[in-house]
Amino acid sequence: MRESKVKKQERAEEITTRLRALYPDSKCSLNYKSAHELLVATILSAQCTDHRVNIVTKDLFQKYRTPTDFAYCSVTDLAKDIHSCGYHNQKAKSIQGSSLKIVEEHDEIVPGSLNELVALPGVGRKTANCVLGEIYNVPSMVIDTHMIRIMGLLNFTKTKDAKQIELEMMGIFKEKDWVNLTHLIIDHGRAVCIARRPQCGDCVLVDLCPSSSV
């Protein structure tokens, strides 16, 4: 039977409440001390674990201290410095290119609007929404692989297209929960709703999840 939008919103609210009780300290697991460091860390996190990114950025942010340091660096050297994150050549180009634009067009300040952020080389909606939510407190939602998978399991979406999911979830979850929701879902995806072996028997969402196996 088709679930009404109101019922979906009620289920979403209860899911958020339960996950927040389960993961009260849920937050972005990337280490950063500035908007630009978060931008760099988020670019590095594509197809890489946050744990690995944090290991790499510990030294990286000592060597490159400002957007200007990244903007005028050797891309070849930068690629070597971030090698263990994977896709290092592409990521080095994105980090250098976006830093250059930030220095030359934005006075070294990471812009605070979606349109300006996605106009930076190598910056997509995921990175942009992460910066907007974490730094500028703009209600925004990061759609990563955990969000795509678990929102599908919860029957809140039928698509795997990240932008479409972002727009659909904004209609279901309350605006005040958007930023935190991704962190809650990532924590749940790591601890319980694990990709290849969801632990439905131990899941606090079992009665709210149409994909539950118990």
Ligand code: SF4
């Ligand atoms: S009930 Fe199972 S499939 Fe649904 S969210 Fe929990 S672990 Fe995932």
